[in-house]
Amino acid sequence: MARLTPFPKCLPVREFSINQKLELYNTMILTILKYGAGTVQLNDQQYHKIELIHLKALRDILRTRSTTINDAVLSETRMLPIKAMFEKEKLQLFGNLFSLDKKRLVRKLFLSSKIVKIDLNEILSNYSLESSWKKYINGKMTPLQWKSLVNETIDKIELVRIKDSLSKTIKCPELAEINLRILTNEQCYDNHQSSRVPNYMDLSNNVAEFIFKLKAGSLPLEVETQRYLNVPRENRICKICNTGQVEDIFHFCFVCPSLKEERDDLMSLFERADEMSHLDLYRSLFCSSTNFHNSSLTLHELWKKRNILLFTKSPGIDTHSARSSRLHPID
């Protein structure tokens, strides 16, 4: 754990993209957190403690607030929860041990240990892998096939769980829907084999952080910031225009007349934007690989304009939005 302390110092370094920070985290920190994962016996409380460190680091990398739901953080960073990682390591280690020469002491110890057997059976049942394990120990599967089956199964089960969790998010139903699509839509990711994170994470830090918050529904718009003040949703009105509408993500991106000039630039990127449904507009913003870079930058321009207007048009009415945001007001 001692090596965990220097890492947060490099998190605020603006020269690193989010992708680079995630790679650093993977190689420098996660390997320590997962050290001995295959053999160690932990209870739920201990898993939870490590999970907190894991999620805290991921939130710091994304520079998002603690209210962003855990599954949004995990899905954006393509990370598994700690317990799933440990169980994956264990199943792969058990597979390796079983494939060793029958005379090896370590294999004999593995097969004779009651604790390991209980652990193995529990994890196999968690992922419904009992019959596959039987196939493996009966020689009907190679160690490599077992390893990739474990990888695929745990990743798939986690994906289903995250989809379910995101679909229940109440912050922004359209975003939840589009996030689900993004999870399974290859178009939204770089073709680069080692990179399985959304392509916006290679944008500059400010823009990447902004896009993450927008997608996760945690951008400090009135709909979000006034939630903390217990203001009813219908009263979380946009303060930079006089439409009297709630300032939610859709209003900010596609409606607010005060941002018309910047929005025209945004809409010019899409064909027939007027005829698109809400969902199609979100999809165009977040899933179109051709427009993604430009639309992200233009959306960020909208955000900067919105914050300038909030401070110049409505001084003193509310600075909570800006204060509560980790983004600089005109960031």
Ligand SMILES: [Zn+2]
């Ligand atoms: Zn407005």
